[in-house]
Amino acid sequence: MSIEAKEEFRPKIVAFCCNWCSYAGADLAGSSRLGYPADVKIIRVPCSCRVNPMFILRAFEKGADGVIMCGCHPGDCHYSTGNYYARRRMTLLFSMLDYIGVENGRTRVEWVSAAEGVKFSTTMNEFVEKIHSLGKNVRLGDLRCRN
Amino acid sequence: MQELIKRAKELLENGTVARVLGWKAGDLPYNPEPAYFDSTESLADFVYNGFCGANLSKYMIEASKLEGKTLVCLKPCDTYSFNQLLKEHRIDRDKAYVIGVGCKGKLDIERIRKMGIKGIEQISGAEMEDEADTLTVSTIYGEKSCKYADAMLERCHVCKGKEHQVYDELIGESKETKDADRFAEVARIETMTPEEKFAFFQKELSKCIRCNACRNVCPACSCRKCVFDSNKFDSAQKANVDSFEEKMFHIIRAFHVAGRCTDCGECSRVCPQGIPLHLFNRKFIKDIDEFYGEYQAGMDINAQSPLTDFTFDDVEPGIVGERG
Amino acid sequence: MYKIAKENLTALFRLIAGAQELYLPVKTAEQVNFGVWSEDAEVDLDTLKSVKSPKDAFFPQSENLYTCRKDGKKISIEPEALKEQNFVIFGMKACDVRGVEVLDKVFLADPIDTFYAARRDHGTIVAMACHEPEESCFCKVFGIDCAEPAADVATWMVSDQLYWKPLTEKGEALTKTVESVLEAADDADEKKVEEEQSAIRGIVEKLPYSNLSLEGWNGDVLTEKFDSALWEELYKPCLACGTCTFVCPTCQCYDIKDYDTGHGVQRYRCWDSCMYSDFTMMAHGNNRTSQMQRFRQRFMHKLVYFPANNDGMYSCVGCGRCVEKCPAALNIVKVIKAFEKQGGEKA
Numbered sequence: 001m002s003i004e005a006k007e008e009f010r011p012k013i014v015a016f017c018c019n020w021c022s023y024a025g026a027d028l029a030g031s032s033r034l035g036y037p038a039d040v041k042i043i044r045v046p047c048s049c050r051v052n053p054m055f056i057l058r059a060f061e062k063g064a065d066g067v068i069m070c071g072c073h074p075g076d077c078h079y080s081t082g083n084y085y086a087r088r089r090m091t092l093l094f095s096m097l098d099y100i101g102v103e104n105g106r107t108r109v110e111w112v113s114a115a116e117g118v119k120f121s122t123t124m125n126e127f128v129e130k131i132h133s134l135g136k137n138v139r140l141g142d143l144r145c146r147n
Numbered sequence: 148m149q150e151l152i153k154r155a156k157e158l159l160e161n162g163t164v165a166r167v168l169g170w171k172a173g174d175l176p177y178n179p180e181p182a183y184f185d186s187t188e189s190l191a192d193f194v195y196n197g198f199c200g201a202n203l204s205k206y207m208i209e210a211s212k213l214e215g216k217t218l219v220c221l222k223p224c225d226t227y228s229f230n231q232l233l234k235e236h237r238i239d240r241d242k243a244y245v246i247g248v249g250c251k252g253k254l255d256i257e258r259i260r261k262m263g264i265k266g267i268e269q270i271s272g273a274e275m276e277d278e279a280d281t282l283t284v285s286t287i288y289g290e291k292s293c294k295y296a297d298a299m300l301e302r303c304h305v306c307k308g309k310e311h312q313v314y315d316e317l318i319g320e321s322k323e324t325k326d327a328d329r330f331a332e333v334a335r336i337e338t339m340t341p342e343e344k345f346a347f348f349q350k351e352l353s354k355c356i357r358c359n360a361c362r363n364v365c366p367a368c369s370c371r372k373c374v375f376d377s378n379k380f381d382s383a384q385k386a387n388v389d390s391f392e393e394k395m396f397h398i399i400r401a402f403h404v405a406g407r408c409t410d411c412g413e414c415s416r417v418c419p420q421g422i423p424l425h426l427f428n429r430k431f432i433k434d435i436d437e438f439y440g441e442y443q444a445g446m447d448i449n450a451q452s453p454l455t456d457f458t459f460d461d462v463e464p465g466i467v468g469e470r471g
Numbered sequence: 472m473y474k475i476a477k478e479n480l481t482a483l484f485r486l487i488a489g490a491q492e493l494y495l496p497v498k499t500a501e502q503v504n505f506g507v508w509s510e511d512a513e514v515d516l517d518t519l520k521s522v523k524s525p526k527d528a529f530f531p532q533s534e535n536l537y538t539c540r541k542d543g544k545k546i547s548i549e550p551e552a553l554k555e556q557n558f559v560i561f562g563m564k565a566c567d568v569r570g571v572e573v574l575d576k577v578f579l580a581d582p583i584d585t586f587y588a589a590r591r592d593h594g595t596i597v598a599m600a601c602h603e604p605e606e607s608c609f610c611k612v613f614g615i616d617c618a619e620p621a622a623d624v625a626t627w628m629v630s631d632q633l634y635w636k637p638l639t640e641k642g643e644a645l646t647k648t649v650e651s652v653l654e655a656a657d658d659a660d661e662k663k664v665e666e667e668q669s670a671i672r673g674i675v676e677k678l679p680y681s682n683l684s685l686e687g688w689n690g691d692v693l694t695e696k697f698d699s700a701l702w703e704e705l706y707k708p709c710l711a712c713g714t715c716t717f718v719c720p721t722c723q724c725y726d727i728k729d730y731d732t733g734h735g736v737q738r739y740r741c742w743d744s745c746m747y748s749d750f751t752m753m754a755h756g757n758n759r760t761s762q763m764q765r766f767r768q769r770f771m772h773k774l775v776y777f778p779a780n781n782d783g784m785y786s787c788v789g790c791g792r793c794v795e796k797c798p799a800a801l802n803i804v805k806v807i808k809a810f811e812k813q814g815g816e817k818a
Contacts, residue, residue: 054374095467144730180708183707201798261501287606354499356523359713360798364798376748
């Protein structure tokens with residue numbers, strides 16, 4: 001890492017990816033040599049439905065600047081219906097975060113299939129750029145986790 | 148009230164119920180406490196007036212474990228909570244004898260204090276039989292009065308209606324008290340900028356002392372062990388660290404009861420710091436209504452709860468940003 | 472004695488805050504609590520009781536003890552610094568001042584709590600007489616005179632004048648630093664304060680709880696009270712929240728916890744409440760397993776255990792906050808009255 005790069009803002013981004021589609025999509029992006037910033041830290045979950053809303057809050061609390069959740073396209077869930085439940089939960093949670101004044105660009109849900117390496121890469125690039133423009137997450141982070 | 152006591156005595160005497168769950172007169176004019184009465188003599192202390200705001204549904208969780216039936220007095224809004232608890236199998240319908248009691252709006256002593264009324268010795272106009280719409284308060288500092296409606300709890304201004312959702316019998320008349328839109332405040336906040344929203348909630352939530360009164364009074368918070376009581380979770384109940392509860396505690400709590408909260412308003416009633424906690428729950432209710440169709444928890448015991456349900460063409464989470 | 476006009480109080484606050492931190496009752500989002508003074512803080516001296524007691528100034532709800540930091544293979548441990556700056560707490564009431572005395576018995580007894588001791592050393596208490604006591608007050612029962620608070624400085628607000636009387640060395644020292652905005656009071660002023668005092672005492676006599684009797688509550692009745700069947704009745708409506716303990720000026724139990732910051736650990740202590748299920752939780756479990764036992768603990772501690780260990784001093788000061796704030800309308804007065812009633816029936 002160059003000295004300049006150290007000084008510029010590097011967002012911390014957590015991506016929850018479902019094992020069956022999105023994680024494989026990330027794999028495909030990698031094997032296809034499609035780039036996406038290293039700021040994205042992927043956490044593999046069995047299904048998007050496994051993502052407890054608390055995981056999202058927790059990520060923010062511990063210092064994430066943006067959180068994205070990726071799962072199978074609606075209708076394609078490995079467990080048939082998991083992502084439908086996840087969709088409702090995330091809609092409500094994101095709406096609540098927006099309501100208490102957290103910029104809604106910091107949260108995102110994207111459906112990425114195992115064949116969509118390109119989509120994975122472009123989504124992540126877009127999201128990182130968005131977080132770059134929003135800057136550091138100061139509203140949800142726990143002060144104790146700083147410095 | 149006399150009719151209620153008479154009926155309770157009858158039911159105790161003929162063995163239909165083993166105890167009565169109601170309110171006992173306090174030692175000040177405004178502090179009746181929830182209480183069990185197991186004999187006809189003890190009912191001498193029974194009281195039911197404008198200050199009996201406590202929702203007794205939650206006490207039925209414990210009462211369901213006792214021998215025999217418990218007569219429980221429920222106001223129209225309490226019956227939603229009772230239904231919701233039934234639906235979640237937390238209480239036993241066969242152990243309850245529900246008397247739906249009339250309600251003409253419950254009073255908030257904090258609102259009376261906020262009007263500058265202090266040194267309260269006596270309050271008249273709070274009884275169910277009183278027709279007048281003013282409260283007369285005699286205090287050490289002279290006689291004061293205020294409108295009954297001005298001293299009502301916030302939740303009564305947005306009352307869900309006079310109908311009891313579940314009961315074995317009804318005693319007493321209810322009055323229409325609704326004079327405001329339930330979602331008006333939520334809608335007002337929604338139109339703010341992120342900075343304003345954040346400042347608003349920060350100001351309110353910074354008062355939180357993590358006493359957990361909101362959680363413990365909540366009929367939807369009926370977990371045997373709460374996530375905040377877990378010592379493996381480093382946001383355990385008692386740590387009051389601003390950065391945590393200003394943001395997380397109340398969101399997590401509201402999410403845990405989303406789709407199950409009947410908007411009974413107990414959380415806001417009991418908050419020692421007067422935080423308008425209902426604004427969180429109502430936000431979820433408003434969103435659920437808008438996204439997935441109108442739903443009132445505790446109304447229909449067989450209805451599917453919105454968070455354990457879905458349709459193929461639900462809105463995408465992106466709607467939050469699109470809505471602006 | 473000195474005096475200062477009410478409209479000049481801001482100048483007084485500015486002067487104090489220029490040299491040290493100043494805590495006083497501040498209104499935020501409709502509620503009055505003790506907070507740090509700033510130019511745009513909404514100071515509220517008219518509301519009798521702050522929601523939370525001012526004990527935070529000496530014994531904060533959460534405070535760090537030390538921080539461990541991990542940096543590569545290096546681990547550093549940094550203890551939290553003790554309070555070194557002087558501060559003033561303005562507008563405490565007589566009951567809250569007694570509350571601090573109760574805390575002193577606990578934290579300044581051997582082994583001394585250094586964090587607390589440092590704050591006590593650096594804090595100057597400016598107390599204010601209660602202009603209009605309220606129905607939930609019962610400080611008189613504990614021998615507290617709310618017309619004459621025993622602090623470093625006592626003050627009285629009579630119509631639009633604040634009267635200022637230093638009582639201790641610390642109080643004198645503070646008075647010296649703010650003398651420029653104070654005026655000397657004359658005999659007529661002394662008289663006004665005396666009138667105010669007798670007016671307050673007159674009102675206190677009329678308060679519904681003022682004749683509450685503590686007869687039968689002392690360190691010698693431990694088993695009798697402990698084994699009473701009344702507790703089983705009294706605790707029933709209790710929701711097991713911690714409101715009473717967290718608004719109380721004398722509750723002093725705390726818990727020590729660790730917070731994982733991701734790059735280290737912060738060890739902090741925070742108020743505990745005997746109402747909580749994990750109160751005094753140990754490896755083997757908990758020695759109070761039912762809510763009745765926890766409920767009993769609170770009142771036995773205030774009225775029996777504490778006086779037994781502290782020459783008869785009760786650890787309740789009659790501020791009445793629990794009376795006002797309990798969600799289930801339970802409180803220490805109801806407990807005392809229930810035992811009194813039972814005693815009467817026996818006799």
